[in-house]
Amino acid sequence: MMKGQKRTSSRGRSSNTSGEDNIISNGSKIAVxxxxxxxxxxxxxxxxVCNEPGEYIYDMSTEPSIFTGGLEQGLRDMWGQMKERFTFGGxxxxxxxxxxxxxxxxxxxxYGTPQEVPFKMKDPDTGQILLIRxxxxxEYSYHIVDPALFYTNVASNVADRSP
Incomplete structure (x- = not known):
């Protein structure tokens, strides 16, 4: 698992050079x-979640808009969003x-043990205690079947890369 990074041109041609690292703008292309x-x-x-190769275009259609629902409710939702943005510096x-x-x-x-592991066992026939080392x-292999389950139960938020 690895955290995606914002891509900017080293030549200064990117239009979103001042964007935040943990905010995805509407219409951003995410390569898979x-x-x-x-x-x-x-x-x-x-x-x-997307597991098909290609470009994924981020859509922020969950944000409130004055054009969805009634005008009064739309204005209320937009005002709440503007108030929230004001408290977070825009x-x-x-x-x-x-x-x-x-x-x-x-x-x-x-995998393996670095040294022998001692194990004691009592022989049922003779009654003697045997020391076995x-x-x-x-070798083993693994692969992730359900990334959402892996994220929620194992990895959670990582700074860059998980082992």
Missing amino acids: NNGQCMMIVESGKVVD DTGKDQRVYYFNMKELIGNK LRCFG
């Missing part, structure tokens, strides 16, 4: 590579992040 799953998390809640009060998950099988992970080692 083959074998990846992209997840958008807003204020700690998973709001969208930005939205939301924390939006993009996370990418590797959906490919990760093979060749090794065990050592284990091997």
Whole structure:
């Protein structure tokens, strides 16, 4: 799992050079590579998941608008949104992040005990106590099946990359 980063041109050609790191603007393009799953998390809640390769265009249609519903309710919602932005210095009060998950099988992970593990056992026939030394080692593979479940139960918010 890795946190997505805002992409800006090194030559200063990007139009959104002063944008915040944890705010996704409407119409932003988010690239999803083959074998990846992209997840958008807003204020700690998973709001969208995409695992098809290509470009994903972010749509903020959940924001209030005076054109949805009645005019009075639309104005009330817009005023509430403006008041919230004022308290956060003009930005939205939301924390939006993009996370990418590797959906490919990760093979060749090794495990084992660094030293022998002593284990005592009583022989049922003779009644003697036997000391057995065990050592284990091997390889395993794994892959993420449900990225939303992995995010909510294992990884949560990460600064850059999770192990």
